Amino acid sequence: MSYVILLFIHLLAAAFWVGGMATLHFAVRPAAVATLEPPLRLRTMAAALRRFFVGVDAAVTLLFATGVAMILLAGGFRAVHWRIEAMMGIALVMAGIYVYIRASVFRALRRAVEESAWPVAAGRLDMVRKLVSLNLALGVAVFGVAILGRAA
Ligand code: HEM
Incomplete structure (x- = not known):
């Protein structure tokens, strides 16, 4: 697959992950807090997160697959600019945080919602x-490193 197609998929995946987090953080959650009572708010947020995370699973997989493929096409890890190594390093931390949310915190949130344990669910959602x-902050930092790093 040619380099530009890999880069195209890479950027779509990055935009989906980082843009999706911004939408949740700045629009969906504040709107749910402003308009819905706790039981409905927590159910709605758990349902929204479940759908978003299915997309993030695909986006993270594609980000790493296309990133590694581009590095190999560019001649391997030793041949690439430091900003690519920094991008991969920060993205690995982000992926670790995501796996923790997905496998632990979100699972506990869903369980609490199913049991109507609203204070517990609220605590998990806050986490x-x-x-x-x-x-989200790390994702913005990766964009900064990726683009502004070109000048260094
Ligand atoms: C949230 C995570 C990530 C974001 C937001 C991100 C963002 C970007 C952006 C904006 C570019 C375009 C940079 C340019 O053309 O100068 C890019 C290119 C690239 N990224 Fe990522 N990336 C992420 C994760 C990764 C990972 C995990 C890897 C490696 C495994 C990787 C490897 C690369 C490579 C090799 C390029 C091509 C750079 C070039 O052609 O100069 N990225 N990425």
Whole structure:
């Protein structure tokens, strides 16, 4: 597959992941807090996150697959600019945080929602919010490293 097609898929995946986190953080969650009572809000947020995470699973897989493929096409890890290594390093931290949210915090949120344990669910959702905002900041940093790093 040619390099530009890989880059195209890479950028779509990055835009979906980082843009999706921004939408959740700045629009969906505040709107749910402003308009819905806790039980409905927590059910809605759990349902929205479940759907978003299916897309993120695909986006993260594609990001790493296309990133590694481009590195190999460019001549291997030793041949690439430091900004690519930094991109991959920060993205690995982001992926680790995502796996923790997906496998632990979100699972506990869904269980609490199923059991109508609203205070527990609210605590888990708040943890998701904090971790997603951390990943959002890291995602913006990756864009910065990727593009502004060209000048260094
Ligand atoms: C959230 C995670 C990521 C974001 C937001 C991101 C973003 C970007 C952006 C904006 C570019 C275009 C840079 C340019 O053309 O100068 C790019 C290119 C690239 N990325 Fe990523 N990336 C991420 C993860 C990764 C990972 C995990 C890898 C490696 C496994 C990787 C490897 C690459 C490579 C090799 C290029 C091509 C650079 C070039 O052609 O100069 N990226 N990425």
